[in-house]
Amino acid sequence: IAISLLVSITVIPTLTTLLIRLRPGEAYVPGILHRTIMRPLVIFGESTARAYARTMKFLLAQGPRHTVMKIGIVGAVTGLLFWSATILPERDYLPFGNSNMVFMFIEPVAGVPVAQNMKYIAEFEKELTRMEDVDDNFLVFSDRFNGGGGIIKPELASGQRGEVKMALKSQEMGQRIFKIPGYRFAFASQRPIFQSASKTFGIEIVGPDMLKLKQTALELIKKITGTPGVHSVRPEFKFGNPELRMIPKRMNDARLKMGIPEIGDIIESLNAGKYLGEFNDRGDPIDFIFVQKDQERLGLNDYRNLPVWTEEEMMTHLGHLVDIEVAAGPARIDHIEKERSIKLLVQVKKAQPMQTVIEQVEKNFLKPVRKTLTEEFGLRVGGTADDLASTEEALLSSFFYAVAFIYLLLVALFKSFIRPFIVMLTVALAVSGSFFGIVGNNILQRHNILGILKDFNAPNPEALVQDWNWITFDILTQLGIIILAGIVVNNAILIVHQMLNNIRSGMDERKALELSCQTRLRPIMMTVITSVCGMIPLAFGQGVGTELYRGMGTALIGGLSFSALFTLFLVPVIISLITDLGIHTRKADLVKDSLAGGPPPPASSAGVPAQ
Structure with a gap:
């Protein structure tokens, strides 16, 4: 962009002077292509320009009826902007590839x-x-x-x-x-082509009771598996390892003054050995560990019949102190912030937006389960869902920073706070247009995908293609919308800046706006058409890697087209409406005394507020 700016202010004017040599008063004669092959396109362009000029002359006219019509146009476009946000696919993370x-x-x-x-x-x-x-x-x-x-x-x-x-x-x-x-x-x-683009998010269950965590996890697996858009649910824990579970008999333990630590020491000594301390033998430290003598494998009855002596020199058996059960236990115990945890991995189908599935799981399953858990238990969505939230927050901050920076630059350019605000409305139009572009391309591609599914003899192709989103609202697509913010304002700047130049030359305010629309139509359309044509391979290409950027290309095409179309009508209508409300832009406000060559021109009417 920087190099093209330098070329446009240096090389282009020089080449134009060398190649286009017109004497004063000499008319430009169209070339042979304009008179032959390109003639139908030239006629279409001239007809479009005349139709646009007549339309703007009618819309920008003064009068109560025209003012109401302008308010209606602004209201209709505002409603269209809000409606576009309701049809947008839900957010996604990285493209799947x-x-x-x-x-x-x-x-x-x-x-x-x-x-x-x-x-x-x-x-x-x-x-x-x-x-x-x-x-x-x-x-x-x-x-x-x-x-x-x-x-x-x-x-x-x-x-x-x-x-x-x-x-x-x-x-x-x-x-x-x-x-x-x-x-x-x-x-x-x-x-997926990216490791973090696997469209998998985690459900983290934390709490002190491992059996309760397991029960909650199994219930969630059963419920979430049938959710639309869910490919599979797999746990990150294994409960297939056999184990002996010893449950204390608290009444008997209390009667014999045997607590859980003492019972635990006995069991630890039988299985892994118990560290008793260190003995110093002439300067050499020796560890004392109490272990089973023969290291034989003990059976269930051996544990139950194991004699135990209490501090009061009373003998009992381990089976009298604990209930011994054979059960299945976890292969490992994971922790999140020192709390025991079980994690479920939910795999989302490729064609489904991950945010949609996350919201369904949160609303339909996690919220009801949370009500059944006590305060010491926790249940949340994590993993890729956290990455998606943090990345979106960063992108949203970047978007607002970009919009604010552009607005401040326009304030310095126009020396006004209202005119830059009108120009910045095109950013909202571009965002809305990108939404329409994504939805429209999805509808178009679903028709093509349906034909391909029928060629492959896929069972029930209509059901398969119903929720198939060819374009997802992923991070790269959202990045394209941020790029739009710095592109689409150019069209509105052309209209507003040319209107101000016309007013400086002494032209009436309404006539200056009308002439600005007519003279800026061609450069605006040339810029938009070339930009859209350049983005078509990005949005509809079929080569290797094009699936990564087609969302960005679709957003740029939809935003540029929609914004350009409505900028040509909405920006002039808003400026004219502001004029109808009594806020005028006068020559005396734009030309300083030192530049005007004399005293400022008289105001058109006394007491009229200036912009």
């Missing part, structure tokens, strides 16, 4: 050997190798990760057909591995 890998997540039942898990999935592995559209596949079973993936042939995964193909392939593989026995859960999902 279109990688050619389908990732499979498999969680075996605790205690099942790896060889047995491999045996369960061996038949599906053979199916993967026989699939014509799968280029390669892999399977991994380890302590940290269990799963695999299928790599689709790159030529089948490119473009819009490729995105639909990957969505159907993910669904196909997910349905197949879900039927494999021997696993706690299994699902397949297309791999």
